[in-house]
Amino acid sequence: xxxxxQLREAILAAPLETSNFAETPQAGTLYLPPSHLKAxxxxxxxxxxxxxxxxxxxxAALQSNPLRKQLGAAVTELQDIEVSAGFSNAxxxxxxxxxxxxxxxxxxxxxxxxxxxxxxLRWVALKAAESIPNxxxxxxxxxxxxKPEDAARLMQRPRGWKGLILFDALDRTSTDWRRMDDIVxxxxxxxxxxxxxxxxxxKVFLREDQAERTVFNFPDASKxxxxxxxxxWARHDLHGLLWQRLINAPGTHGEQMxxxxxxxxxxxxxxxxxxxxxxxxxxxxxxxxxxxxxxxRDRRRGVPYTWSVGHLADGxxxxxxxxxxxxxxxxxxxxxxxxxxxxxxxxxxxxxxxxQKASEIRVQEIAEDYPWVPDxxxxxxxxxxxxxxxxxxxxxxxxxxxxxxxxxxxxLPAQHVDRGWDGVREDLQRLGLLEVRKxxxxxxxxLYRVGFGLGRRGGVKPKN
Numbered sequence: 001x002x003x004x005x006q007l008r009e010a011i012l013a014a015p016l017e018t019s020n021f022a023e024t025p026q027a028g029t030l031y032l033p034p035s036h037l038k039a040x041x042x043x044x045x046x047x048x049x050x051x052x053x054x055x056x057x058x059x060a061a062l063q064s065n066p067l068r069k070q071l072g073a074a075v076t077e078l079q080d081i082e083v084s085a086g087f088s089n090a091x092x093x094x095x096x097x098x099x100x101x102x103x104x105x106x107x108x109x110x111x112x113x114x115x116x117x118x119x120x121l122r123w124v125a126l127k128a129a130e131s132i133p134n135x136x137x138x139x140x141x142x143x144x145x146x147k148p149e150d151a152a153r154l155m156q157r158p159r160g161w162k163g164l165i166l167f168d169a170l171d172r173t174s175t176d177w178r179r180m181d182d183i184v185x186x187x188x189x190x191x192x193x194x195x196x197x198x199x200x201x202x203k204v205f206l207r208e209d210q211a212e213r214t215v216f217n218f219p220d221a222s223k224x225x226x227x228x229x230x231x232x233w234a235r236h237d238l239h240g241l242l243w244q245r246l247i248n249a250p251g252t253h254g255e256q257m258x259x260x261x262x263x264x265x266x267x268x269x270x271x272x273x274x275x276x277x278x279x280x281x282x283x284x285x286x287x288x289x290x291x292x293x294x295x296x297r298d299r300r301r302g303v304p305y306t307w308s309v310g311h312l313a314d315g316x317x318x319x320x321x322x323x324x325x326x327x328x329x330x331x332x333x334x335x336x337x338x339x340x341x342x343x344x345x346x347x348x349x350x351x352x353x354x355x356q357k358a359s360e361i362r363v364q365e366i367a368e369d370y371p372w373v374p375d376x377x378x379x380x381x382x383x384x385x386x387x388x389x390x391x392x393x394x395x396x397x398x399x400x401x402x403x404x405x406x407x408x409x410x411x412l413p414a415q416h417v418d419r420g421w422d423g424v425r426e427d428l429q430r431l432g433l434l435e436v437r438k439x440x441x442x443x444x445x446x447l448y449r450v451g452f453g454l455g456r457r458g459g460v461k462p463k464n
Contacts, residue, residue, distance in 0.1 A: 007260070007290060007345035010253035011332040014246045016325040024064045025057060028248030028269045032074055033237035034277075039229035040075050042164060042201045045191055046224055048211045049231030050314070050432070051365050052322030055205040058231075059088055059168040062203075070267070082127060082163045086119050086202070087187075089169040095122070097137050102173050102183060105137065112186025114141050120194060120202075121151055123165055130154060155197050165194075168205040171369065177213075177415055184215040192224055207369075209431060213415070235309045236279040238324045239287060243272045245325070261286045291331075291346040304351060311355050311446045311460060314432030323447060326361050327354035355460050356450050363451030366433070372407050372414050373433065374452075376424060381453030381462075386441040393421050 001009075015029055032040075039047045040058065049055050061067045063085060068078045087096045096119050097105070105115055118140040125132045132154070133143040144151045167187055174180040184206070191202035206215075216225055233241075246257040247270045254270065262273035262282055275282040284305050291304035301307075312319045312327060331346045331354030339347040367374045379399045380392065400406035404420045407413060416423030425442075428434040435443040444452070446460050453462045 004343055004345050006256050008332050008336055010249050010256045011246065011345060013253040014249035016245055016329045023060060025061050027067060027070060029245055030061065030067055030070055031241045031244040032071060033233060035232050037074060039231055042077050044227050044229040045202055045204060046228040047203060047205045047231060048208055048228060050208050050318060050320060051369065052320035053231045053233060055168055055231065056089060059085065059166050059205060062166060082161050084123055084165050086165040087167045087170060089172060099173055101137050106179055112183045113189045114144060116187045116190035117193065118144055120165060120190060121154060124154060127161060127163060128157065159199055162199045164201045164203060166203050170210065171207060181213055181215055184210055185218060188215055188224055189218055192220060212430065233319060233321055236283060238309055238319060238321055239283050240272060240277045241321050242325065242328060243276055243286060247272065260289045290344060291351060292344040295348045304348065308351055312358055313445055314447055315429065315435045315445050316432045323358040323362055327358040330354040330357035352460050355446060359447055359451035362447055375407050377452045384455040385449060386437055386443040389440065389442050392442055396421060
């Protein structure tokens with residue numbers, strides 16, 4: 001077996017999956033970009049990021065004592081703290097309501113602020129080994145409203161512990177924009193209320209579109225927004241994460257990768273060396289060992305190190321680790337199938353197909369989060385970008401003769417559909433699916449263009 005084949009097999013054996021459904025991440029997958037350090041600190045109450053950037057990963061990781069210890073000196077304040085989930089993508093009805101409870105509660109004109117405070121009160125009571133009404137969430141809210149002094153005493157009682165409560169996956173609280181915003185706004189008010197009690201902290205993970213709406217429209221919200229931190233990934237962070245996963249591949253596969261990448265061993269796990277955490281010559285050479293120097297036969301086609309990340313960016317220039325790792329894994333699979341004798345583990349044509357796969361996954365995710373988006377963007381399949389917006393409107397009106405209001409989805413419609421096609425375009429632009437050039441033409445980043453079947457001269461081709 002050649003070295004290229006060995007490295008290819010090692011990539012396929014490495015833990016490159018990034019989706020998290022509340023399970024505790026493997027210790028070897030833990031990578032802390034410097035930009036995420038602020039987000040993990042206790043005084044960062046609002047953490048904002050798009051899908052696939054690590055919100056659910058950190059929600060799960062922070063609940064693990066061993067993983068918090070692994071963060072070590074970087075976030076020392078997390079070492080001796082009790083961490084719990086106040087909402088996540090895993091059902092835990094004793095700890096927090098689900099979407100059905102929220103719907104029934106709001107149908108009875110309940111205030112989300114009170115329901116979220118009930119979540120916090122149950123958490124504090126459990127840690128304090130005290131009993132409060134918990135036969136139902138309504139019962140806990142009723143106790144809070146009818147016995148406010150008892151609730152206040154519970155919160156003000158001296159504690160021998162510090163606590164952090166995490167709130168993630170808030171899009172699962174409702175399928176109605178207005179209700180979701182009311183629920184999130186109520187949570188943010190509850191997080192502000194919690195700030196009054198020393199030693200207790202809330203951390204709320206929001207999608208970018210949630211943070212950009214009206215959820216901060218309440219008095220003193222600036223005390224929370226001042227703590228806001230973004231989960232962004234620079235190119236060197238994505239490559240650092242990739243190598244952190246590769247050097248911890250099982251058995252001889254990990255050994256193979258560690259021979260390429262500078263590393264060190266800590267507490268039974270391998271960690272990349274400092275020079276692999278920045279855009280260094282070491283990082284560039286390591287990826288070149290996997291993918292070669294060029295995206296073709298010569299330098300005119302670009303460099304894989306930069307090309308692989310750049311073609312996965314959304315309209316705001318952000319590339320998620322989920323998209324990047326999915327593209328690399330698919331590139332390794334395709335190289336094994338089509339180019340088994342290639343001199344490098346990743347063939348440049350396979351990297352392009354990896355982009356196609358990542359685009360497919362991202363389009364599926366967008367369809368889950370925003371069911372109306374495929375309705376309007378699949379209509380543009382076969383067109384080439386950049387393109388005049390008038391041509392886009394013509395395509396949309398052909399499919400939806402009743403105008404923007406005719407978009408068929410009933411769940412989470414375009415937020416500004418009442419403004420017509422301009423409102424739909426604004427929503428697509430805000431989500432990073434469209435870009436508007438200086439000359440007014442509409443462009444679409446490859447991450448979405450490929451998956452929705454649009455073309456670009458000289459760009460990655462959509463999958464047939």
